[in-house]
Amino acid sequence: MNVKTLEEGVKIEAYEVIGILAHEAEPENISLDPLRGETRDFCRRCVVNENFRGKPGTSLKIPVADGAVKFVMLCGIGKCEDSAEESVREGAFRIVRAAASKGYEKVVLQAPKANEKVRSRSIAEGAVLANYRFDKYMKKEADDKFKAVENVVVIEGNEEGFSEGKVLAECQAYARDLANEPGNVINPEVLADKAEELAEAFGLECEIWDEEKIVAENMGAFYAVGRGSENPPRFIRLTWPPKGEAKKHIVLVGKGITFDSGGLDIKPADYMTTMKGDKSGACAVLGAIRAAAILNVPHKVTAIIAAAENMPGGAAYRPDDILTARNGKTIEINNTDAEGRLTLADALAFASELQPDAIVDIATLTGACAVALGSYTAGLFTNNDALGDKILEISKRTGERLWKLPMDDPNLRKQIKSPFADTVNSGSRYGGAITAAMFLEEFVGKDIPWVHLDIAAADFIKEPRGYYVKGASGFGARTLASLLMEC
Ligand code: BES
Ligand code: MN
Ligand code: ZN
Numbered sequence: 001m002n003v004k005t006l007e008e009g010v011k012i013e014a015y016e017v018i019g020i021l022a023h024e025a026e027p028e029n030i031s032l033d034p035l036r037g038e039t040r041d042f043c044r045r046c047v048v049n050e051n052f053r054g055k056p057g058t059s060l061k062i063p064v065a066d067g068a069v070k071f072v073m074l075c076g077i078g079k080c081e082d083s084a085e086e087s088v089r090e091g092a093f094r095i096v097r098a099a100a101s102k103g104y105e106k107v108v109l110q111a112p113k114a115n116e117k118v119r120s121r122s123i124a125e126g127a128v129l130a131n132y133r134f135d136k137y138m139k140k141e142a143d144d145k146f147k148a149v150e151n152v153v154v155i156e157g158n159e160e161g162f163s164e165g166k167v168l169a170e171c172q173a174y175a176r177d178l179a180n181e182p183g184n185v186i187n188p189e190v191l192a193d194k195a196e197e198l199a200e201a202f203g204l205e206c207e208i209w210d211e212e213k214i215v216a217e218n219m220g221a222f223y224a225v226g227r228g229s230e231n232p233p234r235f236i237r238l239t240w241p242p243k244g245e246a247k248k249h250i251v252l253v254g255k256g257i258t259f260d261s262g263g264l265d266i267k268p269a270d271y272m273t274t275m276k277g278d279k280s281g282a283c284a285v286l287g288a289i290r291a292a293a294i295l296n297v298p299h300k301v302t303a304i305i306a307a308a309e310n311m312p313g314g315a316a317y318r319p320d321d322i323l324t325a326r327n328g329k330t331i332e333i334n335n336t337d338a339e340g341r342l343t344l345a346d347a348l349a350f351a352s353e354l355q356p357d358a359i360v361d362i363a364t365l366t367g368a369c370a371v372a373l374g375s376y377t378a379g380l381f382t383n384n385d386a387l388g389d390k391i392l393e394i395s396k397r398t399g400e401r402l403w404k405l406p407m408d409d410p411n412l413r414k415q416i417k418s419p420f421a422d423t424v425n426s427g428s429r430y431g432g433a434i435t436a437a438m439f440l441e442e443f444v445g446k447d448i449p450w451v452h453l454d455i456a457a458a459d460f461i462k463e464p465r466g467y468y469v470k471g472a473s474g475f476g477a478r479t480l481a482s483l484l485m486e487c
Contacts, residue, residue, distance in 0.1 A: 003124040003157070015069065022074050023077060023079065027052055047074065062074075101146050102145055110154075114157045118161065128170055134469075172478050183275075186279065188258055204238045219326050220324040221326075235347075244298070257308060260272075284362050284477045295481075304347050307343075325349060331422070333424075334426055352448055360480065362452075366433045370457030372405070375457035377401040378403075378476070379437075381453075383407070387451055423442055
């Protein structure tokens with residue numbers, strides 16, 4: 001998609017869809033700025049009759065016949081003083097989606113403060129997200145007129161904001177496409193192929209390790225998780241080498257379980273569906289490094305994925321097994337369904353050896369996190385409040401909700417102690433997201449600023465909401481990419 005500022009002299013009546021993002025006001029005062037003449041009068045009457053007041057999440061679609069115009073659509077973005085980025089993103093989405101679903105191609109948008117970069121970014125993000133569909137495995141219905149909108153123009157927009165927003169949302173869409181692919185299509189080897197394709201296309205360095213190399217590199221925890229599957233594990237490392245000297249080195253680690261059956265501690269059927277999404281952290285990390293390359297960030301960025309399929313095959317690892325991770329720590333297994341943290345243990349140990357300025361991992365790690373925060377907010381854990389706060393602040397703008405959870409409870413920490421090994425791979429149900437984070441911390445280098453994002457359930461949209469359709473959300477891709485742009 002292309003998002004541009006409306007050229008001078010071009011009449012808005014040349015567009016099929018006119019979208020207006022409106023701040024909260026009395027219906028008489030709702031901004032109808034770009035509209036003129038009879039259309040304006042007609043829309044004002046509709047706004048008053050319908051009592052449209054610009055509340056966030058509300059919209060009004062008004063059929064109009066004037067030049068090329070098919071409809072005018074207003075979307076509320078709340079009060080002026082609110083930080084309105086999320087409702088702007090959603091409003092732009094709704095308008096462009098409404099156009100796309102009718103097959104209309106010419107869309108013009110009006111939004112307050114569109115000349116500001118952040119605002120234009122949100123508009124572009126919403127517009128790009130509106131084209132998203134994962135329909136490659138379906139026949140198109142006869143009455144389905146959906147057509148992706150290729151061009152959106154904005155009255156008085158900010159070009160830099162448009163191009164950034166477009167890249168960020170496209171990288172989110174890239175992450176969603178990958179995460180939506182089922183386990184029979186994407187296994188660890190295929191995920192590694194995808195990473196290689198990405199490297200090829202965007203000038204990244206790529207290194208893939210097969211199972212022999214994984215064993216030789218002492219990744220005993222990660223390797224054990226992959227053993228129960230016919231599809232062997234792969235260790236994936238992508239690097240973005242900035243032009244000139246790197247300002248910082250940031251490592252992103254994504255959980256890449258291409259399917260999580262639970263292993264020998266097999267999941268009940270109801271919990272096993274959506275587990276193709278257990279690679280969502282990896283997908284978000286790939287999306288973020290893709291954005292870093294396109295936007296030419298001045299930092300060295302490394303993306304690490306320990307990709308495996310958690311299956312209960314004959315060679316599967318067992319409860320009671322004791323594994324040795326790359327950093328030498330031994331792990332007693334008490335649940336083979338707590339596999340993500342084992343793959344991350346070796347990935348984080350490896351990441352720490354690179355001595356980067358920061359490590360951020362993102363993982364669909366625990367159902368307990370979803371129980372604590374719901375499925376719309378992800379948990380944030382950190383050993384470094386400055387880095388944690390930076391990411392929390394960014395997430396306020398990206399709309400990817402994060403909430404910080406504590407890691408300082410010594411009694412909870414006792415739960416990952418084992419009588420037979422240095423640590424055990426799962427604690428009790430209570431505080432399960434926290435004990436998982438504490439487990440990960442055992443594998444992070446002592447002085448390295450580290451943030452762990454638990455995106456369990458936030459990775460998957462059960463019912464359409466906001467600018468999301470059903471399926472993978474791509475949660476985290478925009479926030480991580482923004483971190484790379486701003487840190
Ligand atoms: N991949 C799951 C976590 C998950 C649950 C992601 C729901 C998305 C939605 C993870 O590997 C897992 O199975 N965790 C267990 C840990 C337990 C065995 C300690 C869980 O949360 O039940
Ligand atoms: Mn699991
Ligand atoms: Zn899992």
